[in-house]
Amino acid sequence: MSLAMFSLKGKTAIVTGGSGGIGFAIAKALAAAGSNVGLLYGRNKKAIEYARELRETYNVKSEAYSCSIEKRSAVIETTNRAVEELGGRLDIMVANAGIAIPHLALEDENEDTWTKVVNVNLNGAYYSAQAAGHFFKKQGSGSLIFTASMSGHVANWPQQWPSYHATKGAVKHLARALAVEWAGFARVNSVSPGYIDTDLTLYADENLRNQWKDLTPQGRIGLPEELVGAYVYLASDASSYCTGTDIVVDGGYISR
Numbered sequence: 350m351s352l353a354m355f356s357l358k359g360k361t362a363i364v365t366g367g368s369g370g371i372g373f374a375i376a377k378a379l380a381a382a383g384s385n386v387g388l389l390y391g392r393n394k395k396a397i398e399y400a401r402e403l404r405e406t407y408n409v410k411s412e413a414y415s416c417s418i419e420k421r422s423a424v425i426e427t428t429n430r431a432v433e434e435l436g437g438r439l440d441i442m443v444a445n446a447g448i449a450i451p452h453l454a455l456e457d458e459n460e461d462t463w464t465k466v467v468n469v470n471l472n473g474a475y476y477s478a479q480a481a482g483h484f485f486k487k488q489g490s491g492s493l494i495f496t497a498s499m500s501g502h503v504a505n506w507p508q509q510w511p512s513y514h515a516t517k518g519a520v521k522h523l524a525r526a527l528a529v530e531w532a533g534f535a536r537v538n539s540v541s542p543g544y545i546d547t548d549l550t551l552y553a554d555e556n557l558r559n560q561w562k563d564l565t566p567q568g569r570i571g572l573p574e575e576l577v578g579a580y581v582y583l584a585s586d587a588s589s590y591c592t593g594t595d596i597v598v599d600g601g602y603i604s605r
Contacts, residue, residue: 354587358383361410361435362584363428365418365477366446368393370547371496374573375443375580376403376411382581384441385410387431391418391446410435418446418473428480438488441584442481444474444520445496449513449549463512470516471523478527478537485535493531494583495539497521499599502541507560508553517541521595528593536592538583543599544570566601 362379366372367388373396376386380403388411390396396413403411412434416427432439447470452462474495485491499505501517524539531537544550544561550570553561562568579596582588597603 355581355585356383357441357581357585360440360584361385361387361432361438362441362443363387363389363431363439363477363481364443364445365389365416365424365473366391366496367399367413368396369445369549370573371542371545371549371576372443372445373399374577375445377407378577378581379441379443379584380407380409380411382585383407383409384584385435387411387435388413389416389418389424389427389431389446390414391416418476419468421472421476421479424473424476425480428477432484439481439484439491440488441492441494442477443494443496443580443584444477446470446473446477447496447498447517447549449510451508451510451552452512453509454511466512467516470513471519474520475523478523482527482531482535485531489534491535492584492588493524493527493535493537494580495520495524495537497524497539497541497595499541499543499597499603501595502597502603505602506564508557524595525593532592536583536588538588538591538593539595540576540579540583541595541597541599542571542576543597543602545576546570546572564602564605565599566605569600571598571600
């Protein structure tokens with residue numbers, strides 16, 4: 350296989366959750382492969398600086414867009430705007446935005462925690478798919494990549510977060526459903542990270558982090574940069590016969 354198959358030269362990608370550690374690592378990898386990149390973010394304006402860094406470092410088009418990922422109209426309108434400003438087509442959508450709120454099901458006194466996680470992790474992913482799918486169908490091509498999680502494969506322990514486990518399992522299966530529905534014009538896959546050292550894991554104290562390491566066969570927490578090869582592969586022509594697939598990058602956690 351030629352390395353040229355991994356090139357994204359002249360393509361345009363959108364990455365949701367673009368101000369986070371995993372999101373920005375994905376964006377950098379896509380830009381390094383030649384793609385223009387739109388970063389969708391919620392409240393963290395670091396994405397604006399990240400977009401400037403991509404432009405200056407990789408000589409590609411890149412802009413950051415504030416977007417309420419849990420609102421369908423906002424996702425579609427923002428995606429349309431990004432596509433127009435970045436060149437008029439969309440080749441890659443990475444539905445990466447996600448949150449985790451530790452909680453126990455029987456201790457929830459109202460639906461706020463559950464609803465918030467479902468709205469961002471699952472509804473936001475679905476709306477991102479819809480926004481991208483219209484472009485993919487019109488063009489006759491495209492690659493949609495969901496960020497799922499090893500939590501969609503196993504109820505990883507010891508932290509308790511049933512909403513996160515449930516939504517990531519749903520996202521992984523949504524990828525399969527859309528892979529079948531869109532087989533005639535686009536590819537749909539997912540990536541399932543394990544424990545990755547980002548802002549999402551800052552809540553964990555040293556004791557909890559040590560438990561994660563003990564439960565991971567490689568004995569450590571991963572880095573965002575260790576995920577990006579999977580995304581570049583799925584975004585590129587190197588994976589032209591790959592759809593409905595989930596790539597697990599977890600240091601062996603779910604293989605125990």
